[in-house]
Amino acid sequence: MKARELADSIVKYCKAEKLLISNLQLQKILYFIELNSLKNRDSLVFDDDLFEAWKFGPVVPSVYRAYALSGGMPIFFMPKDASFSEEVKPWVFNLVKDALQRSPWYLVELSHTAGGAWDKAYRKTPRSKISKEDMIYDSNFIHSELITNKYE
Numbered sequence: 001m002k003a004r005e006l007a008d009s010i011v012k013y014c015k016a017e018k019l020l021i022s023n024l025q026l027q028k029i030l031y032f033i034e035l036n037s038l039k040n041r042d043s044l045v046f047d048d049d050l051f052e053a054w055k056f057g058p059v060v061p062s063v064y065r066a067y068a069l070s071g072g073m074p075i076f077f078m079p080k081d082a083s084f085s086e087e088v089k090p091w092v093f094n095l096v097k098d099a100l101q102r103s104p105w106y107l108v109e110l111s112h113t114a115g116g117a118w119d120k121a122y123r124k125t126p127r128s129k130i131s132k133e134d135m136i137y138d139s140n141f142i143h144s145e146l147i148t149n150k151y152e
Contacts, residue, residue: 003030003046006092007063008079013093019100020074023067024056028107029099031058033092036151039139044132045092051130053121057111058130091151099146113142 007026014021021029030051037045051058067075099107111118117134139147 001046003049003060003063004066006030006033006046007060007066008081010092010096011067011075011079013096014075014100015078017097019097021096021100022072022074022104023064023070024072025100025104025107026067026075027059027064028057028104028111029096030060030063031111032099032107032146033095035135035139035142035147036091036095038132038136039147040149040151050132051117051135052127053118053124053130054127055122057108058118095146095151102146107146110142110144110146113138116141 007030010026010029011021013019030046034044034046034051037043049060049062051060053059070076113119117130117138120134121128121130
């Protein structure tokens with residue numbers, strides 16, 4: 001699955017459920033989805049883009065650009081087409097609902113864990129790639145209700 005397909009599916013879900021989601025929240029949710037997948041399945045959900053370490057946390061640049069028109073406000077347009085893998089769907093949407101009950105800045109803070117994947121990459125060079133190995137570390141190190149075997 002491509003990162004953009006997953007992001008579009010999440011935005012469509014949020015629109016259908018009347019949930020507001022910003023690009024910032026979407027980026028952090030994508031990151032926590034990948035951490036949960038690494039923790040519970042030993043694999044990544046999407047296979048195309050790596051996260052980069054931006055100022056406010058991990059970002060998938062192609063997804064960021066797709067939703068940049070909304071700025072810091074909730075995403076206001078509906079993706080044209082979004083498919084979704086049936087294997088991933090239930091737990092991803094549960095995580096999305098749970099994450100959107102927290103403030104965007106809580107999600108940022110959680111992704112900025114000292115010594116974690118974002119921290120290592122950002123200290124090296126802002127906007128550098130976050131390695132899968134460091135994400136595996138985060139999936140086991142970050143203690144949060146958003147990174148748990150609850151999303152199996």
